[in-house]
Amino acid sequence: xxxxxxxxxxxxxxxxxxxxxxxxxxxxxxxxxxxxxxxxxxxxxxxxxxxxxxxxxxxxxxxxxxxxxxxxxxxxxxxxxxxxxxxxxxxxxxxxxxxxxxxxxxxxxxxxxxxxxxxxxxxxxxxxxxxxxxxxxxxxxxxxxxxxxxxxxxxxxxxxxxxxxxxxxxxxxxxxxxxxxxxxxxxxxxxxxxxxxxxxxxxxxxxxxxxxxxxxxxxxxxxxxxxxxxxxxxxxxxxxxxxxxxxxxxxxxxxxxxxxxxxxxxxxxxxxxxxxxxxxxxxxxxxxxxxxxxxxxxxxxxxxxxxxxxxxxxxxxxxxxxxxxxxxxxxxxxxxxxxxxxxxxxxxxxxxxxxxxxxxxxxxxxxxxxxxxxxxxxxxxxxxxxxxxxxxxxxxxxxxxxxxxxxxxxxxxxxxxxxxxxxxxxxxxxxxx
Ligand code: GUN
Ligand code: FE
Numbered sequence: 001x002x003x004x005x006x007x008x009x010x011x012x013x014x015x016x017x018x019x020x021x022x023x024x025x026x027x028x029x030x031x032x033x034x035x036x037x038x039x040x041x042x043x044x045x046x047x048x049x050x051x052x053x054x055x056x057x058x059x060x061x062x063x064x065x066x067x068x069x070x071x072x073x074x075x076x077x078x079x080x081x082x083x084x085x086x087x088x089x090x091x092x093x094x095x096x097x098x099x100x101x102x103x104x105x106x107x108x109x110x111x112x113x114x115x116x117x118x119x120x121x122x123x124x125x126x127x128x129x130x131x132x133x134x135x136x137x138x139x140x141x142x143x144x145x146x147x148x149x150x151x152x153x154x155x156x157x158x159x160x161x162x163x164x165x166x167x168x169x170x171x172x173x174x175x176x177x178x179x180x181x182x183x184x185x186x187x188x189x190x191x192x193x194x195x196x197x198x199x200x201x202x203x204x205x206x207x208x209x210x211x212x213x214x215x216x217x218x219x220x221x222x223x224x225x226x227x228x229x230x231x232x233x234x235x236x237x238x239x240x241x242x243x244x245x246x247x248x249x250x251x252x253x254x255x256x257x258x259x260x261x262x263x264x265x266x267x268x269x270x271x272x273x274x275x276x277x278x279x280x281x282x283x284x285x286x287x288x289x290x291x292x293x294x295x296x297x298x299x300x301x302x303x304x305x306x307x308x309x310x311x312x313x314x315x316x317x318x319x320x321x322x323x324x325x326x327x328x329x330x331x332x333x334x335x336x337x338x339x340x341x342x343x344x345x346x347x348x349x350x351x352x353x354x355x356x357x358x359x360x361x362x363x364x365x366x367x368x369x370x371x372x373x374x375x376x377x378x379x380x381x382x383x384x385x386x387x388x389x390x391x392x393x394x395x396x397x398x399x400x401x402x403x404x405x406x407x408x409x410x411x412x413x414x415x416x417x418x419x420x421x422x423x424x425x426x427x428x429x430x431x432x433x
Pocket of ligand 1: 096100231295321
């Protein structure tokens with residue numbers, strides 16, 4: 001089929017700056033061309049060179065004052081919490097009881113679930129997020145409708161039904177057996193259907209019995225390539241509670257470890273209060289952390305020490321954690337990540353932040369062979385960023401003397417207004433009006 005060429009400045013990540021140094025970590029083409037055919041990247045490079053090797057009649061779409069980059073990857077978010085974002089005044093456990101559980105109850109109604117899933121996916125597109133790892137509710141139908149809406153948009157999503165059989169209101173509880181059966185059905189219907197992938201989703205240790213966590217482990221054993229997502233060491237009271245509930249375990253992470261839930265497709269949100277031994281175990285098992293800056297600040301959870309976690313060879317992605325987080329925007333999420341590192345006397349270079357939001361996220365989700373940058377052969381999920389998105393950004397850009405300063409300005413001042421266009425699998429799926 002027909003190829004299309006997109007001409008603009010192009011920037012994308014090639015590797016982790018921590019491993020290869022800043023210079024080798026990215027490619028930048030000031031006047032670049034990206035060629036897309038059949039939903040995949042078929043060529044990329046300096047405009048003159050790329051156009052010389054393409055057919056003379058290729059359709060070329062050109063952009064002014066724009067920057068093309070890979071779609072953002074949000075490694076932790078709850079779609080059912082969309083309409084309770086910005087709920088006042090509580091930290092984790094009271095926030096769950098007072099706001100979250102009553103909101104999630106509404107998803108017993110599949111029509112409600114479909115409306116919110118649809119709004120949520122459109123909001124991701126508006127914010128330039130092309131892949132996310134997503135919690136549903138305890139209701140099987142919430143995930144069924146989520147996948148069907150995501151599949152309709154052809155977005156690469158990982159999602160799962162929450163497993164929760166204690167310490168929540170009766171109206172939100174399942175059982176070890178029903179959680180197993182419902183998850184199984186969803187896996188068989190959706191895992192690897194189109195671009196959809198399944199994640200076994202025990203909410204967190206306090207809301208699952210040992211029997212249910214064992215069922216989660218069994219699902220991981222039975223299905224190849226299925227993910228695990230949950231929460232870990234987010235809040236001091238939560239950690240204390242896990243110790244009381246599982247006195248035979250060494251600590252919070254050991255609860256998950258005991259039931260076989262660690263591994264290269266296991267993503268743990270937050271992990272702001274890990275012990276040294278737990279960090280080592282995360283690294284050893286190649287388990288992943290989703291760093292959720294806006295949520296960790298909003299819920300008063302704590303400050304994530306990025307260099308310390310990386311020193312233990314732990315793969316790390318960024319997560320918005322909406323509705324504990326306060327923004328769908330990965331740019332805003334990066335801005336808060338930067339400030340959290342500043343509070344600990346660490347720097348977060350804009351190229352490292354770009355890596356975390358794109359290729360690093362893809363690596364965290366073991367999808368870096370398919371998405372995360374604009375390398376030839378990858379799925380064509382990409383963004384057109386507006387370097388003049390707002391009057392302030394435009395004014396500030398006049399004083400941005402190089403690529404890194406421009407990128408940093410977008411990250412500190414930007415939000416959904418910076419996203420001019422979002423492409424999914426080669427198709428324009430969003431255009432700012
Ligand atoms: N821990 C258990 N459930 C949740 C949740 O919904 N959000 C956050 N941030 N932490 C949790
Ligand atoms: Fe969360």
